[in-house]
Amino acid sequence: MPKTPPTRRSLRRRLGALGACAALLLSGCAGAGGDALGGGSHRHTINVLMVNNPQMVDLQKLTAEHFTRQTGIKVNFTLLPEDDVRDKISQDFSSQAAEYDIASISNYEVPFYARNGWLSPLGSRAAQDPSYDQQDVLPPMRHSLTAADGQIYAEPFYGESSFLMYRKDLLAAKGLAIPARPTWSQVADTAAKLDGAAPGMRGICLRGQPGWGQMAAPFTTVVNTFGGTWFDKGWKAQLTSPAFTRAANFYVGLIRAHGEAGAAQAGYTECLNDLQQGKVAMWYDSTAAAGSLDGAGSPVAGKIGYAPAPVDQTRNSGWLYTWALALQKASKHQDDAWKFISWATSSQYEQLVGKELGWSRVPAGKRASTYANPAYLRASAAFANPTRTAIAGADPDHPGVQPRPAPGIQFVGIPEFSALGTRVSQNLSSAIAGQTSVQQALKDSQTLAARVAATYAK
Numbered sequence: 001m002p003k004t005p006p007t008r009r010s011l012r013r014r015l016g017a018l019g020a021c022a023a024l025l026l027s028g029c030a031g032a033g034g035d036a037l038g039g040g041s042h043r044h045t046i047n048v049l050m051v052n053n054p055q056m057v058d059l060q061k062l063t064a065e066h067f068t069r070q071t072g073i074k075v076n077f078t079l080l081p082e083d084d085v086r087d088k089i090s091q092d093f094s095s096q097a098a099e100y101d102i103a104s105i106s107n108y109e110v111p112f113y114a115r116n117g118w119l120s121p122l123g124s125r126a127a128q129d130p131s132y133d134q135q136d137v138l139p140p141m142r143h144s145l146t147a148a149d150g151q152i153y154a155e156p157f158y159g160e161s162s163f164l165m166y167r168k169d170l171l172a173a174k175g176l177a178i179p180a181r182p183t184w185s186q187v188a189d190t191a192a193k194l195d196g197a198a199p200g201m202r203g204i205c206l207r208g209q210p211g212w213g214q215m216a217a218p219f220t221t222v223v224n225t226f227g228g229t230w231f232d233k234g235w236k237a238q239l240t241s242p243a244f245t246r247a248a249n250f251y252v253g254l255i256r257a258h259g260e261a262g263a264a265q266a267g268y269t270e271c272l273n274d275l276q277q278g279k280v281a282m283w284y285d286s287t288a289a290a291g292s293l294d295g296a297g298s299p300v301a302g303k304i305g306y307a308p309a310p311v312d313q314t315r316n317s318g319w320l321y322t323w324a325l326a327l328q329k330a331s332k333h334q335d336d337a338w339k340f341i342s343w344a345t346s347s348q349y350e351q352l353v354g355k356e357l358g359w360s361r362v363p364a365g366k367r368a369s370t371y372a373n374p375a376y377l378r379a380s381a382a383f384a385n386p387t388r389t390a391i392a393g394a395d396p397d398h399p400g401v402q403p404r405p406a407p408g409i410q411f412v413g414i415p416e417f418s419a420l421g422t423r424v425s426q427n428l429s430s431a432i433a434g435q436t437s438v439q440q441a442l443k444d445s446q447t448l449a450a451r452v453a454a455t456y457a458k
Contacts, residue, residue, distance in 0.1 A: 046073060046340060047099065048075055066352060067344075096329065101336075102327055105324060115148065120334060122338070131348070132342050136367045137367055138365075140392065141365075162284065166307070180307070183310055192257070204260075205279075208255055212420070216425040218410070225309075227400065227402075229244070236457070237449035239449050260280050263433075272293070278300070284310065290382070318393060325341045365388075365391060396409050414456075
């Protein structure tokens with residue numbers, strides 16, 4: 001007799017226990033903590049661990065002159081690549097070692113970290129801070145950082161969905177155009193025609209670097225719109241289903257035929273650099289990249305067009321994600337840490353970035369006021385509206401064509417997905433590199449997914 005799938009309530013109960021297991025699994029990949037950071041015993045020093053994306057690098061540059069000078073609070077930063085920072089955060093927060101007071105985590109981790117008691121709630125602090133304006137935070141972002149107990153456990157530094165970015169000038173030179181709502185078939189055809197549009201140029205960049213937050217993110221949106229899913233509503237793994245297989249063959253095949261050089265090791269940063277440096281003509285990825293592409297000094301500023309995430313069977317395909325700042329519960333500097341979080345995620349900080357670095361570099365996608373700011377809209381006219389539209393259209397509860405057992409668009413909202421998504425992406429990355437077939441990669445991945453499914457289908 002088929003087993004009855006768990007209810008959302010029973011699923012949430014399981015997440016707490018499983019979150020700790022997943023964190024321990026992840027922390028096994030992380031190196032031991034380094035030397036203690038300078039000033040750790042000083043009550044006006046806090047330690048912040050962040051992903052090394054451009055927006056975070058800007059924050060690091062602006063902090064001493066503005067936040068520290070104003071508050072007297074010294075901030076020690078550690079910036080690491082995405083996969084490395086996730087492992088280090090998991091290690092520090094799961095052990096409550098408090099080497100770091102604040103870390104950049106996402107809406108994927110918040111439910112598990114909150115349930116395990118690793119985070120301090122921030123909603124009440126925001127409500128008591130009249131200058132912060134929590135209601136200005138876009139509802140999808142606010143909701144994604146709210147745990148099952150109804151409390152907000154992180155504040156968004158920037159928010160994003162995904163869309164297609166392309167070189168308008170190159171398409172025009174070839175008499176090509178991207179439709180207002182492109183399909184993946186149309187994108188693949190266009191990529192083929194753009195190969196060699198400039199010397200050595202490839203038609204498109206797609207992440208091939210392993211990692212649940214690297215390749216697995218855009219790939220899963222392709223799976224969704226092709227009619228596939230990692231698990232059906234009854235927790236049966238679907239990685240060898242016809243729809244999932246078609247999506248994998250398409251994604252791997254498009255990269256191998258028209259994708260970037262070194263694709264098996266190319267992630268967000270590599271694709272950003274490739275589009276800026278004229279090595280690729282198109283890129284499907286995060287809306288947050290637009291500020292770098294159209295920012296002052298970018299060699300492709302003014303040359304990039306933006307279109308909704310390509311689709312196949314669904315109306316929308318963009319993901320929903322935020323890099324947010326969270327406060328470790330074990331931190332001994334709660335008040336100072338909140339002062340930094342509230343400053344870094346505020347509309348006032350956005351104003352500072354706009355005036356100091358240029359409005360296109362504002363860490364946007366999180367506040368309604370950003371999209372009512374004339375200076376920002378002038379500088380970001382090419383991508384501001386496409387970004388907000390993509391965020392508003394993202395539906396984590398219904399991302400595909402069939403019911404799901406857990407929420408999530410570019411991930412499955414269970415603790416095990418961080419390990420599972422990484423392993424599956426490793427298999428598919430090997431297929432991109434020509435080391436195995438897509439069929440074998442999916443066969444091996446189905447076995448891994450079935451083991452996870454078995455823990456929920458009981």
